[in-house]
Amino acid sequence: MEKNIILAGVGGQGILSIAYVIDNAALDAGFNFRQAEVHGMAQRGGAVQSNLRYSDGELHSDIIPQGLCDLIVAVEPLEVMRYWHYLRPDGWVVTSVTPYVNIPDYPEMEGLLAELSTLPNMVMVDTGRLAKAAGNLRSQNMVIVGAASNRLNFTEDQLLKHVDGLFARKGEKIVAVNRRAFSLGRQTGAFYRGLVDGGMSALNALKLSTKLNPESLAVKHAPTWVEALDGDEAKLTAVLEHDGEVNADAASAFG
Amino acid sequence: MSREILLGDEAVGLGAIHAGISGVYAYPGTPSTEIFEFVERKAKKKNDIHAFWSTNEKVAYEEALGMSWAGKRALIVMKHVGLNVAADAFMNSALTGTNGGMVLAVADDPGMHSSQNEQDSRYFAQFALIPCFEPKNQQESYDVMHEAFELSEELALPVMVRLVTRLAHSRAGVETREQRPQNLLRPSKEIKKWTLLPSNARVQYSHLTDIQPTLLQLAEDSVHNELELRGKLGVLTCGIAENYLRENLEKDHDFSILSIRQYPIPAEKVRKFVEHVDELLILEDGYPLMENSVRGLFGLVGAKVRGRMTGELPRTGELTPDLVREALGLPKLETAHDLSGEIARRPPALCKGCPHTDSFRALNEALNIFDDPQVFSDIGCYTLAALPPLEAVHSCVAMGASIGMAAGAAHAGYLPAVAAIGDSTFSHGGITPMLSAVQQNVNLNVLILDNDTVGMTGTQRSMSTGATLDKIVHGTGIDPEHIRIIEPLPKNHEVNVKIMREELAYEGTSVIIARRACIEAIKR
Structure with a gap:
């Protein structure tokens, strides 16, 4: 087993906290790991990445070769495109769709998402919305680790242990927020994939999973939604335009 | 353990x-x-x-x-x-x-x-x-x-x-x-x-x-200099370059490998390696030190040497496993996506609310009475002011160089000679050129951006900030009337521009200290 991950985002978004959680889980599991990161000038709001590799065998390079990246985890959608030429043909992308706009020529969102959704092995989550629901907008990085956690070789508890460790210094409240962010990301990511695997388009799956009450999301509800909406755009529109909150177990009401 | x-x-x-x-x-x-x-x-x-x-x-x-x-x-x-x-x-x-x-x-x-x-x-x-x-x-x-x-x-x-x-x-x-x-x-x-x-x-x-022969013998015997003789194609690696090689090799590869991690260059080990192979590729992260040494002035007889000097690898820049793969002549691996089109660049920038932004906004306006004024600058976060939108500084060479270079430009008759330097860079390398300028009363304006920290590297302690900085500047013997202290904040913009203009008009060495703490440092 060898897993090569590129963590992508913007300086200040907490890429190194994501790395901390995965590094420590890898250490606990007795894996070899390497994790190259960016310090210095780029941390001032520039594009930053971390190459993270773990394996039960030997690892050599700190940098992931092109074509050997198994997974891109992005806290920001534009940043995926900076590294997707490293992705192996069957590699995965787990990305936030919450843009971090600190440049004048940030691309228009609809086109960006359409381009990202051309990759088949994709998980898109609205980290901004989920982090807010968890109680702090700054917890977007933990949302995305949660969403990516299904693609890692660790149990939820093995990862959460280090979410706790990372934030312990800041008090119980912050720990609780970040645990919640992780869980919301994990549930939402799994639900999104459930929709896509059931045949829903990536963009529709994103819209639906963004509409539903995040606290209520579970992967088991995905097939009921696929069945209820049955590829009918009008039915999806009815959900999206529904006034007020929709719970994940309410699919039948829109069928 | x-x-x-x-x-x-x-x-x-x-x-x-x-x-x-x-x-x-x-x-x-x-x-x-x-x-x-x-x-x-x-x-x-x-x-x-x-x-x-x-x-x-x-x-x-x-x-x-x-x-x-x-x-x-x-x-x-x-x-x-x-x-x-x-x-x-x-x-x-x-x-x-x-x-x-x-x-x-x-x-x-x-x-x-x-x-x-x-x-x-x-x-x-x-x-x-x-x-x-x-x-x-x-x-x-x-x-x-x-x-x-x-x-x-x-x-x-x-x-x-x-x-x-x-x-x-x-x-x-x-x-x-x-x-x-x-x-x-x-x-x-x-x-x-x-x-x-x-x-x-x-x-x-x-x-x-x-004692050089002793050092050489230590390198010859070092466990960090590993020779592995196999086929007639050889790869000589220095330091981390070995990792990029191994990343691209199968277990049963046929390359002879010499990995060097202790210097001076172990000449005997290299000779043994070179005599064994017909062709060798040299991988080193940095200058082609090993490559030039092995090739010598007139080329190596008996084996072909490839590397940064022969185009198999770029002459400059960091090595990567991909560059090494190409140099080994291995095919590119398939990927899920090409690196396609222009992706919007996201360069680093000064933080929101950074005092340097206010200092340079004021400086830009104060200087707009001159035709295309150039500002000598230094090494720190404020070097980012060279980029849009501020485009306020026009040099970055060495720690403290802003003051010396501005003085030299002033000697040549350039007006206005302005240097912009941070408080820590000033203590590192700015005090001596400052003293030199003051002693000659060069027509020079030094803007010291005192944010109370070493910002770029992660807010370490600065040696000359606040009262200490003021005393050092006074100590150079500069006319105290031409040491001005401003607070770079948007609300002070007009008055800061006015002070800068007054000092630009003065024919002699003047110092403006723009004092406001780094917002990153305050957060910590």
Whole structure:
């Protein structure tokens, strides 16, 4: 087993906290790991990445070769495109769709998402919305680790242990927020994939999973939604335009 | 024995602690900063290692040399260009030699991620005639620190450990050992060796050249220089380049490999390798030091040498596994997506609310009475003001160079001569050119951006800020009427522009101190 991950985002978004959680889980599991990161000038709001590799065998390079990246985890959608030429043909992308706009020529969102959704092995989550629901907008990085956690070789508890460790210094409240962010990301990511695997388009799956009450999301509800909406755009529109909150177990009401 | 997650930098720091250092000396500089910070953090608990930032690399080097003189072990840390600043002390310390073990950990920045050049410190080790280790991974970075200190005491020489950014800033699990106790105070009695009067220096230099065969033999026998003879195609790697090679090789490959991680270059090992192969590729992260040495001035007879000088690898920039793959002639791996089209660039920028932004907005306006004014600047966060939207500064060369260059431009008749420099850079290299300018009363305007910290490298302690800075500036003998202090805030914009214009109009040396704390530092 060898897993090569590129963590992508913007300086200040907490890429190194994501790395901390995965590094420590890898250490606990007795894996070899390497994790190259960016310090210095780029941390001032520039594009930053971390190459993270773990394996039960030997690892050599700190940098992931092109074509050997198994997974891109992005806290920001534009940043995926900076590294997707490293992705192996069957590699995965787990990305936030919450843009971090600190440049004048940030691309228009609809086109960006359409381009990202051309990759088949994709998980898109609205980290901004989920982090807010968890109680702090700054917890977007933990949302995305949660969403990516299904693609890692660790149990939820093995990862959460280090979410706790990372934030312990800041008090119980912050720990609780970040645990919640992780869980919301994990549930939402799994639900999104459930929709896509059931045949829903990536963009529709994103819209639906963004509409539903995040606290209520579970992967088991995905097939009921696929069945209820049955590829009918009008039915999806009815959900999206529904006034007020929709719970994940309410699919039948829109069928 | 325990396994810890450490950056390459941290592995060097922990290795030095476990090797029994009594002091760490450094000036912040990417990618070396985390070495000092790690030792500082660890030392805080027990308070048994001296760890206080130095004003610059030369000071750091000399402080360490003093600790070595006193018989204790000292670690010196700097980035590659920092060694230029410390070069005087560094070169001469090879002649004086050491007493307590002294190791210089220098972090090079191939690819210039955060630097002005990508000079290769191995040349400095060669130049000074001292041993140099170039570890290939985090574990070896930790391990060689023990050896480097032992070797330093055995040979009574400073020893270099050379890192590159990729290793400095990459984490891995590292197995650690027991701590060796620190040395006792045991000042050197060898007065002559420390007093490099020509008559003594000649003796010391002869000694240094006399022991070169010993250094060479150590490198020949070193476990860090590994020769693996297989087929007629050879690859010679230095430091971390071996990892990029192995990343691309199958287990049953047929390449002969020579991996070098201890210098001077082990000539016999290289000869054995070269005689075995028909063709060899040389992989090194940095300058083509090994490649040029192996090829020599007139080329190598008997084997074809390839590398950065022959186009198989780029002449400049950081090595990557992909570049090595191409140089090995292996096909590109298939990917899920091409690197297609133009992706909007996201360059670094000054933080929201940064005091430098307000300082440069005011400076830009104050200078708009001149035709295309150019501002000499320096090294720090404020160098980012060179980029849009501010585009307020027009040079960045060396620590403190803004003041000297602005003075030189003023000597030539350039008006207005303006230098912009941060408080820490001022203490590092700005005081001496400032003194020089004041003594001549050059028509020069110096803007000191006093944000109370070393911002770019992560808000370390600044040596000359606040009242200390004011006293230093006064101490140069400058007319006190032309030391102005402003607070760079949007609400003060008009008055700050006015003050700048007044000083621009003054024919002599003036200093404006723009004082407001770094917002990143306040957050901490």
